[in-house]
Amino acid sequence: MSQRIKIKALLQSTQTDVEVTVKGWVRTFRNNQFIALNDGSTNNNLQIVVDFQNTDEALLKRITTGAAISATGMLVASLGKGQTVEVKATSIEILGDSDPEKYPLQPKKHSLEFLREIAHLRFRTQTFGAIFRVRNSLAFAVHQFFQNQGFVYLHTPVITASDAEGAGEAFKVTNFDLANPPRTEDGQIDYKQDFFGKATNLTVSGQLEGELGAMALSDIYTFGPTFRAENSNTTRHLAEFWMIEPEMAFYDLQDNMNLAEGLLKYVISYALEHNREDLEFLNQRLLEEEKNKPQNERSEMTLIEKLEFCLNNDFERLTYTEAIDILINSTPNKKKKFQYPVEGWGTDLQSEHERYLVEKHFKKPVILTDYPKEIKAFYMRQNDDGKTVGAMDILFPGIGEIVGGSQREERLDRLEQRMDEMGIPKEELWWYLDTRRFGACPHSGFGLGFERLVLFVTGMGNIRDVIPFPRFPKNAEF
Ligand code: 4AD
Ligand code: MG
Numbered sequence: 001m002s003q004r005i006k007i008k009a010l011l012q013s014t015q016t017d018v019e020v021t022v023k024g025w026v027r028t029f030r031n032n033q034f035i036a037l038n039d040g041s042t043n044n045n046l047q048i049v050v051d052f053q054n055t056d057e058a059l060l061k062r063i064t065t066g067a068a069i070s071a072t073g074m075l076v077a078s079l080g081k082g083q084t085v086e087v088k089a090t091s092i093e094i095l096g097d098s099d100p101e102k103y104p105l106q107p108k109k110h111s112l113e114f115l116r117e118i119a120h121l122r123f124r125t126q127t128f129g130a131i132f133r134v135r136n137s138l139a140f141a142v143h144q145f146f147q148n149q150g151f152v153y154l155h156t157p158v159i160t161a162s163d164a165e166g167a168g169e170a171f172k173v174t175n176f177d178l179a180n181p182p183r184t185e186d187g188q189i190d191y192k193q194d195f196f197g198k199a200t201n202l203t204v205s206g207q208l209e210g211e212l213g214a215m216a217l218s219d220i221y222t223f224g225p226t227f228r229a230e231n232s233n234t235t236r237h238l239a240e241f242w243m244i245e246p247e248m249a250f251y252d253l254q255d256n257m258n259l260a261e262g263l264l265k266y267v268i269s270y271a272l273e274h275n276r277e278d279l280e281f282l283n284q285r286l287l288e289e290e291k292n293k294p295q296n297e298r299s300e301m302t303l304i305e306k307l308e309f310c311l312n313n314d315f316e317r318l319t320y321t322e323a324i325d326i327l328i329n330s331t332p333n334k335k336k337k338f339q340y341p342v343e344g345w346g347t348d349l350q351s352e353h354e355r356y357l358v359e360k361h362f363k364k365p366v367i368l369t370d371y372p373k374e375i376k377a378f379y380m381r382q383n384d385d386g387k388t389v390g391a392m393d394i395l396f397p398g399i400g401e402i403v404g405g406s407q408r409e410e411r412l413d414r415l416e417q418r419m420d421e422m423g424i425p426k427e428e429l430w431w432y433l434d435t436r437r438f439g440a441c442p443h444s445g446f447g448l449g450f451e452r453l454v455l456f457v458t459g460m461g462n463i464r465d466v467i468p469f470p471r472f473p474k475n476a477e478f
Pocket of ligand 2: 403
C-alpha cells in the first residue's frame with residue numbers, strides 16, 4: 001500500500017502519473033463521480049474521480065458529506081476547471097460513515113452563529129480551517145520573533161494569589177465544599193484551610209512573575225492563557241484568552257514601543273507569506289460579506305490590503321493628552337455622536353474613541369502614550385509631571401486596543417507610595433517589591449492579546465470565532 005500523502009503536498013507536487021493514497025473528509029460528492037476531499041492541510045480540496053460504473057452501489061452510497069475516506073489512485077493532470085491535478089481512484093475505503101440525514105454541516109453556507117453552536121465540527125468548514133491555520137502560524141511566528149532575538153520563553157503560573165491588574169476580575173480557585181466552607185471565628189471563609197493555604201485565583205496576567213524573570217534573564221516572554229471574569233459580552237472580550245507578555249530589562253518606553261511595533265509587523269508579514277491561500281480565501285469571504293452592507297459602511301481596503309498597509313506604514317505615536325485634544329474637537333464629539341462624550345482630560349477612552357482615532361482620524365495603527373495615572377495600573381512608571389504614567393496602548397483598525405504596556409516603576413519609594421494610594425496590599429507582593437530592593441533597573445513590557453491579533457489578521461468580526469472553544473459569560477460548552 002502506498003503511503004498516505006497530505007493534500008497540500010500533493011497539490012504542490014509536479015509529478016503526475018504516480019499512484020497516491022490520500023485520506024480525509026468528504027466535502028461534497030457530485031454526480032456520483034466527483035469527490036471534493038479535504039484533510040485540513042490546505043484550504044483547497046482535492047478532486048477524486050470515481051469510476052462509478054465499476055464501483056459497488058452500496059459503497060457509492062456511503063460517500064457522503066462528512067465521511068472519512070481513504071482513496072488510492074493515479075495522480076493525473078486534471079481536465080476540469082479549478083484544479084491542476086486530480087486523483088483517478090482505483091480503490092476507495094470508507095473509514096467512518098457520516099449519515100447525511102443527521103450530519104449538521106450541509107454543503108451550503110451556514111451562519112457563524114450557527115457554527116458557534118457546533119464548534120466541535122466547525123473546523124471542517126473552509127472558513128474555520130483557514131482561521132485556525134492562520135492562528136497556528138501567528139503563534140509560531142511569535143515564538144520565532146522572540147527566539148531570534150534571544151528572548152527566554154518563561155512559563156508563568158496559571159494559579160496565583162495576586163490580581164496583577166488590580167481590577168478584581170479574577171476567577172477564584174478553591175477546593176472547598178462550596179456549600180460548607182470552613183470559617184474563622186468571626187465567620188469569614190478560612191482560606192488558610194484551603195488547598196494552597198490562601199485565597200487563589202486564575203491568573204489575569206503573567207506580567208508580575210515575568211518581571212521577576214527579566215530581572216535576571218534580561219529578556220523574557222510569556223505566551224499562555226489568561227482569565228478574566230469581567231462580564232463583557234462583546235465581540236472583543238473573552239473570559240479565557242491567550243496573551244503574549246514580553247518583559248525587558250533596560251528598556252525604556254521608546255524601546256518598548258519599537259519592540260511591539262516590530263513584533264506586530266513580523267507576525268503579520270509571516271502570515272502573509274506562509275498563509276497566502278488562507279488569507280486570500282478570508283479576503284474573498286469578507287468581500288462577499290461586505291456586499292450586504294451599505295456603501296458607506298464598507299471598508300476602504302480589502303483584508304490583504306489592510307495587512308500590507310499595516311506593514312508598510314509607521315504606527316502613529318502620540319500622547320493621551322494630544323489624543324484627547326483631537327477627540328474633543330472631533331466632529332462626532334461636537335455633534336454628540338459618541339455614546340460617551342469626551343469632556344476633558346482624565347476620562348478613560350472608550351472603544352468608540354479609540355476607533356475614531358485609528359479609523360477616521362489617522363487611518364492607521366496608533367500608539368497612545370502617557371495616560372493619566374488614575375486610569376492605569378499601579379506598576380506603571382510615574383512621569384515627572386506627577387499626573388501621567390509611562391503607559392502605551394496600541395490601537396488597531398476594527399479592533400481598538402490590541403496591546404497594553406508600560407515602562408515599569410522601578411523606584412521602590414514611588415512604587416510603594418502608589419500602591420498605598422491605590423490600596424494594593426504590599427505584604428502580599430513582597431516578592432515583587434524585592435526586585436526593587438535588589439538590583440532594580442529601568443525595564444518595560446507589554447501584553448498582546450493573541451485573539452485580537454488573530455481577529456485582525458483574519459478579518460473576522462467576532463473574537464468567539466478565532467479561538468477553538470470560546471469561553472464567555474454563560475458559555476463553557478465543549
Ligand atoms: O491591557 P491589559 O489588561 O494589560 C495587561 O494585562 C498587562 N499586564 C500587560 C503587560 O503589560 N504585560 O491586557 C493586555 C491585552 C489587551 O491590550 C488586549 O489585547 C488583551 O490583552 N485583552 C483581552 N483579549 C480578549 N479578551 C479580554 N477579556 C481581554 N482583556 C485584555
Ligand atoms: Mg489595557
